[in-house]
Amino acid sequence: MPDAPLLEISRLDAFYGDFQALFSVSLDIAPGEIFAIVGANGAGKSTLLKSIAGQMPAPTESILFDGEKIGGRPAFSIVRQGVALVPEGRRLFPSLSVEENLLIGAQGGRKGEWNLRRVQELFPVLAERARQPSASLSGGQQQMVAIARALMSNPKLLLCDEISLGLSPLVVRDIYAVLPAIAAGGVAIAIVEQDVARALAASRRVVCLREGRVVLAGLSHDVTRAEVAAAYFGV
Amino acid sequence: MEWANSILQGVLVGGLYALFAAGLSLIFGVMRLVNIAHGDLIVLAAYLALVATQTLGVGPMTSLLLIAPLMAAIGYALQRFLLNQTLGGDLLPPLLVTFGLSVIIQNGLLEIFTANSRKLQAGDIEVATWAISDKLSIGALPALQFAVAVAVIGGLQWLFYRTAMGRAFRATSDDPQTAQLVGLDNRHVFALAMALSLAIVAIAGVFLAVRANFDPAIGPARLIFGFEAVIIGGLGNLWGTLAGGVILGVAQAIGAKIDPGWQLLAGHIAFLAVLAVRPEGFFPRVKH
Numbered sequence: 001m002p003d004a005p006l007l008e009i010s011r012l013d014a015f016y017g018d019f020q021a022l023f024s025v026s027l028d029i030a031p032g033e034i035f036a037i038v039g040a041n042g043a044g045k046s047t048l049l050k051s052i053a054g055q056m057p058a059p060t061e062s063i064l065f066d067g068e069k070i071g072g073r074p075a076f077s078i079v080r081q082g083v084a085l086v087p088e089g090r091r092l093f094p095s096l097s098v099e100e101n102l103l104i105g106a107q108g109g110r111k112g113e114w115n116l117r118r119v120q121e122l123f124p125v126l127a128e129r130a131r132q133p134s135a136s137l138s139g140g141q142q143q144m145v146a147i148a149r150a151l152m153s154n155p156k157l158l159l160c161d162e163i164s165l166g167l168s169p170l171v172v173r174d175i176y177a178v179l180p181a182i183a184a185g186g187v188a189i190a191i192v193e194q195d196v197a198r199a200l201a202a203s204r205r206v207v208c209l210r211e212g213r214v215v216l217a218g219l220s221h222d223v224t225r226a227e228v229a230a231a232y233f234g235v
Numbered sequence: 236m237e238w239a240n241s242i243l244q245g246v247l248v249g250g251l252y253a254l255f256a257a258g259l260s261l262i263f264g265v266m267r268l269v270n271i272a273h274g275d276l277i278v279l280a281a282y283l284a285l286v287a288t289q290t291l292g293v294g295p296m297t298s299l300l301l302i303a304p305l306m307a308a309i310g311y312a313l314q315r316f317l318l319n320q321t322l323g324g325d326l327l328p329p330l331l332v333t334f335g336l337s338v339i340i341q342n343g344l345l346e347i348f349t350a351n352s353r354k355l356q357a358g359d360i361e362v363a364t365w366a367i368s369d370k371l372s373i374g375a376l377p378a379l380q381f382a383v384a385v386a387v388i389g390g391l392q393w394l395f396y397r398t399a400m401g402r403a404f405r406a407t408s409d410d411p412q413t414a415q416l417v418g419l420d421n422r423h424v425f426a427l428a429m430a431l432s433l434a435i436v437a438i439a440g441v442f443l444a445v446r447a448n449f450d451p452a453i454g455p456a457r458l459i460f461g462f463e464a465v466i467i468g469g470l471g472n473l474w475g476t477l478a479g480g481v482i483l484g485v486a487q488a489i490g491a492k493i494d495p496g497w498q499l500l501a502g503h504i505a506f507l508a509v510l511a512v513r514p515e516g517f518f519p520r521v522k523h
Binding site: 054079080091093100104105 | 399402403405406408409410412413414415416417418419420421
């Protein structure tokens with residue numbers, strides 16, 4: 001291993017009431033790497049991201065980030081620690097303008113290279129639409145706002161939950177095209193994605209979840225489609 | 236001309252009602268909390284101002300320099316340590332807890348200050364008037380009260396739409412879960428909103444106490460005026476709240492002109508009429 005892992009998850013369980021959604025999930029993510037988490041609907045991908053981001057209860061010692069045990073901490077404290085989640089469905093604030101949605105991303109007060117000017121350079125359309133209500137944007141533009149808002153917190157780890165959902169292939173391609181530029185600045189990115197080919201192409205390493213368990217883990221360019229298909233469907 | 240005078244006085248009283256309403260509207264907007272103790276907190280502020288004026292020998296307006304921060308601190312603590320625990324989905328727990336709080340404040344004030352009615356003395360300003368014509372005059376105090384109401388509403392509007400704090404209020408109101416994802420601690424944001432609400436309550440309490448007699452039992456009626464102004468104006472619109480207060484004040488003034496016993500009734504009837512004809516209020520929040 002070249003670097004000490006940025007994020008280390010060990011034997012993480014997660015529950016919705018009596019229903020267990022994750023079973024002893026372990027994985028680690030290195031600084032600056034793009035890491036894909038694939039799996040069918042209900043495999044536990046979003047639950048995993050929510051546990052990391054503090055939206056789900058988690059045992060303290062099961063999630064180690066940047067040398068600190070962050071499991072079960074409240075979400076607002078984890079984002080200040082340097083983990084930002086781009087939530088599924090984008091979840092922009094409708095009564096805030098595009099620019100305000102971006103500015104509020106910096107609320108945690110972390111210092112770093114990302115600021116309003118930088119994210120507007122990354123997604124120029126966000127500068128053009130700065131004064132508009134966020135709800136007036138197209139789906140793809142809204143997704144850009146959601147990613148840019150998360151970047152404004154200057155994360156060391158960016159968690160992207162289904163950022164291609166409901167978007168046209170062309171827009172998805174544009175959005176995925178900026179991920180390497182973000183990672184080049186030292187930000188690790190974990191992408192949850194249903195489009196396996198897209199996820200493998202964009203990432204260095206991949207895990208596949210099925211029914212709350214890690215069923216495949218490896219380097220993205222080493223795993224074969226057949227292996228992924230077998231892990232994905234459990235056949 | 237007598238009618239014009241009544242209506243003018245009604246408009247100015249409306250400023251006071253808008254002050255009652257602004258704090259209510261603010262916390263409902265940010266955290267969907269209906270504060271039944273709002274009126275009693277206004278009366279509490281009036282008594283605190285009474286104590287301050289008596290012990291420090293300062294005027295009621297000067298006492299606000301102390302009372303407004305004090306009420307804000309009470310609001311912050313109240314929200315952080317009590318009311319935050321009642322929030323989350325169901326509307327009933329905060330209603331019950333603030334209702335209990337209302338009873339506690341009323342009885343606490345009764346115990347300490349007795350049921351005797353009191354008044355704050357503001358000196359010359361209470362009787363100063365500007366005569367516009369023989370029949371039409373404006374009292375300095377009601378004018379000040381109205382100007383302060385406009386300033387408070389304008390200040391809130393600025394804070395909500397021009398500052399980082401207002402942005403945090405709106406974001407948390409939109410989507411409390413996602414607000415946490417950007418680093419906002421809802422417990423703190425809600426406590427700040429309550430602190431702001433009670434700072435306005437302090438202003439409302441002092442004007443209430445300078446304008447007329449008060450005793451520990453008058454809180455609930457102020458709450459009703461506040462509610463009525465909010466509903467008439469339209470939920471979530473600050474300038475609408477001012478308009479709502481003015482409409483209520485004018486309706487009461489007209490009622491009183493017809494028959495002094497009709498003053499309060501006329502206000503309630505105006506409220507019910509608005510509720511029947513335009514239940515969303517005159518100026519509901521614009522939907523994006």
